[in-house]
Amino acid sequence: MVHGKTTTIKLILGLQNITSGTVVINGYNIEKDFTNAIKKVGAIVENPDMYMYLSGYDNLKLVANLYENISDERILEVVKLVKLENRIKDKVSKYSLGMRQRLGIAQAILHKPNLLILDEPTNGLDPEGIKEMRELLITLAKKEKMGILISSHNLAELDNFCNKVCIIKNGMIIETSEISKIKKETNKDIEIFEVDDVNLAKKVIGEIEVIDSNKFKLNISKEKVPDIINDLVNNGIKIYEVKQEVNTLEDAFFEKTGGNVIE
Amino acid sequence: MSRLIKNELIKIFKKKTIYITMLLVFLLIIFMNIIIKASSNSYSSAYMYSESYMNSLKEELSELNPENPSDITLYINLKSEIELNELMYKYKDSEWKLSVINERIAPYITEKNNYMYGESKDENQVTKINNKIDELMTKINDDDWEYFAKEDLENANKTIEDLNFKKSQTVDSEVLKSLNSEIENAKIDKEIASLRLEKKIPYGSDYLNTAIMTYKSSSSTIIEYDNVENRELEYEEQKQYNKALENREESKYIIQTGIDVNKIDSLKFILQNFYSQFGIFLIVVIIMIAGTIVSEEFNKGTIKLLLVKPYTRNKILASKFITTLIIIAFVIITTIIMQILAGGILFGFDSLNLPVIAYNFNTNVLQEINIFAYLGMQTLMQLPMIILLATLAFAISTIFSNSAIAITISLLGYMSSAIINQLIIGYNISFMKYFVTMNWDLSQYLFGSLPNMQGMNMLMSIITCIIYLAIMLIPTFIIFKKRNIKNI
Numbered sequence: 001m002v003h004g005k006t007t008t009i010k011l012i013l014g015l016q017n018i019t020s021g022t023v024v025i026n027g028y029n030i031e032k033d034f035t036n037a038i039k040k041v042g043a044i045v046e047n048p049d050m051y052m053y054l055s056g057y058d059n060l061k062l063v064a065n066l067y068e069n070i071s072d073e074r075i076l077e078v079v080k081l082v083k084l085e086n087r088i089k090d091k092v093s094k095y096s097l098g099m100r101q102r103l104g105i106a107q108a109i110l111h112k113p114n115l116l117i118l119d120e121p122t123n124g125l126d127p128e129g130i131k132e133m134r135e136l137l138i139t140l141a142k143k144e145k146m147g148i149l150i151s152s153h154n155l156a157e158l159d160n161f162c163n164k165v166c167i168i169k170n171g172m173i174i175e176t177s178e179i180s181k182i183k184k185e186t187n188k189d190i191e192i193f194e195v196d197d198v199n200l201a202k203k204v205i206g207e208i209e210v211i212d213s214n215k216f217k218l219n220i221s222k223e224k225v226p227d228i229i230n231d232l233v234n235n236g237i238k239i240y241e242v243k244q245e246v247n248t249l250e251d252a253f254f255e256k257t258g259g260n261v262i263e
Numbered sequence: 264m265s266r267l268i269k270n271e272l273i274k275i276f277k278k279k280t281i282y283i284t285m286l287l288v289f290l291l292i293i294f295m296n297i298i299i300k301a302s303s304n305s306y307s308s309a310y311m312y313s314e315s316y317m318n319s320l321k322e323e324l325s326e327l328n329p330e331n332p333s334d335i336t337l338y339i340n341l342k343s344e345i346e347l348n349e350l351m352y353k354y355k356d357s358e359w360k361l362s363v364i365n366e367r368i369a370p371y372i373t374e375k376n377n378y379m380y381g382e383s384k385d386e387n388q389v390t391k392i393n394n395k396i397d398e399l400m401t402k403i404n405d406d407d408w409e410y411f412a413k414e415d416l417e418n419a420n421k422t423i424e425d426l427n428f429k430k431s432q433t434v435d436s437e438v439l440k441s442l443n444s445e446i447e448n449a450k451i452d453k454e455i456a457s458l459r460l461e462k463k464i465p466y467g468s469d470y471l472n473t474a475i476m477t478y479k480s481s482s483s484t485i486i487e488y489d490n491v492e493n494r495e496l497e498y499e500e501q502k503q504y505n506k507a508l509e510n511r512e513e514s515k516y517i518i519q520t521g522i523d524v525n526k527i528d529s530l531k532f533i534l535q536n537f538y539s540q541f542g543i544f545l546i547v548v549i550i551m552i553a554g555t556i557v558s559e560e561f562n563k564g565t566i567k568l569l570l571v572k573p574y575t576r577n578k579i580l581a582s583k584f585i586t587t588l589i590i591i592a593f594v595i596i597t598t599i600i601m602q603i604l605a606g607g608i609l610f611g612f613d614s615l616n617l618p619v620i621a622y623n624f625n626t627n628v629l630q631e632i633n634i635f636a637y638l639g640m641q642t643l644m645q646l647p648m649i650i651l652l653a654t655l656a657f658a659i660s661t662i663f664s665n666s667a668i669a670i671t672i673s674l675l676g677y678m679s680s681a682i683i684n685q686l687i688i689g690y691n692i693s694f695m696k697y698f699v700t701m702n703w704d705l706s707q708y709l710f711g712s713l714p715n716m717q718g719m720n721m722l723m724s725i726i727t728c729i730i731y732l733a734i735m736l737i738p739t740f741i742i743f744k745k746r747n748i749k750n751i
């Protein structure tokens with residue numbers, strides 16, 4: 001996603017006025033039936049802003065007070081889930097950014113929402129924090145059966161744990177589909193061969209894209225790979241490795257957006 | 264909604280700010296009480312004798328020559344003053360004696376010196392006056408203050424007789440009128456002298472004598488206004504008339520019961536005037552909280568937490584407003600308790616048994632009211648002002664997300680309200696009677712007293728306040744509802 005991530009999230013959550021179009025959550029229109037639409041939604045917008053002078057527990061308690069039937073056990077359960085049990089009685093002002101991010105998630109999932117909206121959840125986290133966050137989100141999606149909507153410009157991250165993406169360019173949605181589908185669509189069937197003599201291989205196969213003295217690229221479908229290998233072996237060329245060039249989300253993204261990222 | 268209000272209260276009471284502020288208010292209240300105590304202790308009517316002043320008088324006197332005609336007047340004055348001061352120094356421990364010497368004997372001393380050194384020297388007169396002084400001093404030495412009161416009574420009777428005689432001799436209506444008011448004034452002197460004797464109130468400057476003075480001055484004001492004919496009293500004159508009436512009845516009550524209801528260094532009196540003395544403290548605290556309750560959430564970004572919860576924005580803002588009202592009640596009750604504690608420890612709690620007295624202009628009787636009932640009544644009457652000020656801070660801070668501006672404007676509004684009212688009343692700008700500051704203090708209507716301006720009444724004031732409240736709140740709710748939550 002490129003432009004208007006946070007704005008989109010704010011529109012979804014009713015924090016900004018919608019000028020055209022509609023937002024429907026769980027069958028309720030966010031503008032016409034805000035309270036019902038937002039009831040089963042948990043969110044962190046921009047930074048996880050909490051009441052700094054309160055303890056993590058008090059912050060969660062404040063959120064719990066606003067919903068019906070959130071027991072103290074549920075609070076403790078969530079605290080355990082985000083691994084804050086040792087520091088939950090400390091003031092939030094003493095928390096690190098990663099801890100605040102986790103507390104933010106805790107307050108967002110306290111009421112067991114079926115939609116969790118996160119704005120750049122890994123922003124400012126260290127590699128370990130990012131890994132923990134990823135694990136936490138996967139757990140939530142699988143165990144608590146939550147739909148998670150993440151906005152991010154970190155494509156590698158999204159590639160790691162999302163199954164569906166929506167690409168926004170200049171405020172317009174230009175693509176919404178499964179990550180695997182997008183990758184497949186943009187996949188050009190490129191195979192990389194590592195051999196002992198590139199020049200000889202060139203003579204045998206003809207058109208190849210030389211990478212260096214041992215490697216070349218070939219734009220062919222998978223089914224044709226065994227034939228090429230046969231040809232090369234028959235001509236005495238040694239093959240060390242044949243691998244498919246993996247298309248990342250990033251490649252797909254640039255393919256879709258035409259590389260023009262920021263306007 | 265109650266859940267939202269509960270949360271707002273938790274947020275406020277888990278913050279240190281409110282405790283620090285309330286502690287500061289408590290310290291200020293203690294400080295003010297100490298000042299009241301110190302000022303009442305240092306206040307003493309006892310005669311102040313200054314040696315250096317006497318010396319300078321004597322030195323000046325020695326430079327003058329009583330034989331020299333141009334020096335005579337000054338010589339007599341200085342001489343009299345020195346003699347009077349020396350005499351007063353002797354009796355400096357008795358208030359009534361000092362007061363009598365100052366008022367009764369001082370004229371004789373001057374007169375005596377006039378005959379001794381003045382142009383018309385008269386030994387006989389000097390002896391006569393000295394005898395008179397001695398006679399009076401004997402009474403003073405005998406501790407016989409009643410002698411002087413009886414003398415006052417006799418003089419008053421004699422004056423009344425004389426005036427009545429004069430009245431029978433004249434037919435001129437103007438002269439008759441002035442004689443009548445003189446007679447009434449003399450009757451008051453007579454009444455005071457007999458009250459003094461009856462209630463055994465020696466001369467001096469204690470609260471009873473203060474009450475006597477007030478009784479006399481307010482009575483003569485009333486006589487003056489009663490004698491106004493041919494025209495209606497102006498509104499301001501009516502107010503002064505009512506004030507005099509109230510003062511007269513109040514001082515009469517003090518003289519007759521002997522209860523010092525206006526004792527400054529008593530817990531009851533401080534509580535009686537609680538809002539005029541400590542109003543500013545509680546208003547500062549209330550405005551501070553009302554002016555931050557919304558804007559702080561915007562500044563810290565926590566508003567987003569609140570707005571994505573299943574409550575409409577109207578409910579969220581309403582809960583914050585209701586919380587502000589609860590805080591008003593909390594601050595008022597806490598500051599009153601603080602005053603009761605601080606004042607009680609410094610001045611004792613006994614004065615709480617004394618009544619507040621108020622003259623009821625509807626029934627024309629003096630009412631005795633329990634101090635707590637009176638304080639409750641005052642609180643109720645001050646509530647419109649406090650709520651309107653809090654609402655102003657609340658509205659500005661919500662609309663502009665700026666606490667500093669909200670707090671400053673509201674405080675300025677409070678502090679300038681007295682001056683604004685004075686100007687409006689002073690220039691008699693009649694359409695301004697609908698201005699908010701003229702109406703927000705309902706205590707002006709208590710006990711049937713005359714309101715700030717002619718044509719005002721309590722119902723009108725209440726409606727005016729409600730209109731101002733709506734003018735502030737409606738745009739606040741609309742703007743809050745429509746507001747886009749920008750990046751914070």
